[in-house]
Amino acid sequence: MSEAVPSECYPVTDRNRVKRLHERGRYDRESVHAILDGAMIAHIAYVIDGQPYCTPTAFWREGEHLYWHGSSASRMLRAQRDGLPVCLTVTHLDSLVLARSGFNHSADYRSAMCFGTARIVEEPEAKTRALDAMVDRFYPGRSADLRVSTAQEIKATMVVGMEIEEASAKVRGKxxxxxxxDMDLPIYTARYPVVQVIGAAEPCPRLPADTPVPPGLAGFTAGRRLDELMLENHRIRFGGE
Amino acid sequence: MSEAVPSECYPVTDRNRVKRLHERGRYDRESVHAILDGAMIAHIAYVIDGQPYCTPTAFWREGEHLYWHGSSASRMLRAQRDGLPVCLTVTHLDSLVLARSGFNHSADYRSAMCFGTARIVEEPEAKTRALDAMVDRFYPGRSADLRVSTAQEIKATMVVGMEIEEASAKVRGKxxxxxxxDMDLPIYTARYPVVQVIGAAEPCPRLPADTPVPPGLAGFTAGRRLDELMLENHRIRFGGE
Known part of the structure; x- marks a missing residue:
């Protein structure tokens, strides 16, 4: 882990250079981080015995590190004990684009690809801190309200982290x-926006009726865009770092 | 490509067996297909020189084959000329689950992982047919309404296909x-549903005001769930195969 002040952009190498439709590529940390921090789920590519796997998982960013977790039984995580090269990708679909030709059908989207070496967070204190950070990153202030984790629960959970070595974003928004x-052809064309939103809370029926909604969940209102909420909550926890 | 009638379930091997939280695993084709057909975007893992990559792309299913496309310039697709092992994964996030302990925080989701060997569809007629199928799979009947693709456009587009060799689904919905x-602890807990929806159409401003919306787009109403719409449109094009 480098303690040097990071430059504004990730280095561009043959690994992270955006090759297809390269005009959509971005390498600045701000663009990459905003895409990552607006998401709860990433897809992680890794290789075991030459076979690629693509696994969805909840993840979060702290500075130039990404973290995710899983049970100790996970194939992916077992293979990562010695450090495993991974590519973690986040994609937000923003619209469907229906054109006058098949060729110009498209979609608006924001995606980020991050390359690094995943390693298990072994040290119990670091692990406990990471698991609290995960809860609080999605749900501000929530870890302090919860029943304290047992040693068994912490043992049964594996936390994996990686430093972002290289990254790129790819954005289409036009x-x-x-x-x-083709513009005068009488063919119906339109852009259909796409958003991922949360619905109204369905509280546990076992809760007393007067149980207050914690202030940290004030942003969880029905119809709220998940990407905006996740970005806001990341900033509450990590202060825009 | 086997022409035999497929069995109800995919074979279970060390590659596709669901290991973590295995009670969430499913191997029947119906479950896997429903998850795939409800999606427009998949994440594809592949390996070049030992390095894993995870690329988002629009894709579609025809029977036991999956297809996606890209420009001929794509790194991924160039590497696939000889057939490249890939893992194609689709994930639908259905809810956020806030529990009374950090350990029981979770999410409801439906995901499918498909393993196979990706190959370029070279033959021009097969390629043209595939590109029409792609448009019609997302937008029923639309290919017939469009300006015909030029030879140059078809040449500039690469179509990639793979047979599903093994697959599994993983579903949490509880x-x-x-x-x-923990049930009597006075901690606010709730499930927040998550849906991905389309918004109101934004037609091209260059269109004459009386341009009718094609009947195939009748399902594209503001607020419609994208997964339900995609599943419906897949069935219109492929008849529930």
Missing amino acids: GLSDEGE | GLSDEGE
Whole structure:
């Protein structure tokens, strides 16, 4: 882990350079971080005995490190004891783009790919701190309200972390883009926005009716965009770092 | 490609067996297909020179084959000329689960992992047919309404396909699940549903005001769940195969 002040952009190498539609590529940390911090779920690619796997998991970012967790039984995590090269990708789908030609059908999206070496967080104090950070990153202040984790629960959970060695973002946000010569064709074209939203809370029926909603969950209102909520909550926990 | 009638379930091997929380695993084709067909975007893991990559892409299923496309310039697709082992994963996030302990925080989700060998669809007629199927799979009947693709457009697009060799689904849908001894703790707990929805169409401003919305897009109503719409449209195109 380098303690040097990071430069504004990730280094661009053959590994993270955006090759297809490269004009959509971005390498600045701010763009990459905003895409990561707006998400709860990432897909992680890793290799075991030459076979690629792609696993979805909840994850979070702290500075230039990414973390996720799983049971000690996980195939992926067992293979990572010695440090495993991974590619962690986050994708937000923002719209469907219906054009006048098949070729110009597209989608608006924001994605980020991060490369690094995943390692298990073994040290119990670091692990406990990471698990609290995970809860609080998604649900501000919540870890302090919960029943304290047992030693058995902490033992049964594996925390994995990686430093972001290289990363890139790829963003399309221009909506419709037909060829000039197609523009007057009488074909219905439209952009359909896509959002991921939360619904109304369904509290546990066993709760006393007067149980207050904690202040940290004030942002969890029905219809709220999940990406905006996750970004806001990340900033509450980590202060925009 | 086998023409035999497939069995109800995918074979279970060391590659596709669900190891972590194995009670959530499913291997029947119906479960796997429903998760795939409800999605537009998959994440594909592949390996080049030992390095894993995880790339998001639009994809679709036809029987036991999956297809996706990209520009001929793509790193991934160039590497696939000889057939590349891939793992294609789809994930639907259905809810956030806030429990009384950190350990029981969870999420409801449906995911599917498919293993196979990706190969480029080279033959021009098969390629053109696949690209029409892609448009029609997402937008029923639309390919017939579009400006015909040029030879140059078809040449510039690469279509990749793979047979599903093995697959598994992993589903959690039980919502809240605290330990029995935690149930009376006065801690606010709730399930927050999560849905991905489309918004109101934003038609091209260059369209004449009387341009009708094609009947195939009748399902694209504001607030519609994208997974339900995609599943419905897949069935319109492929008849529930």
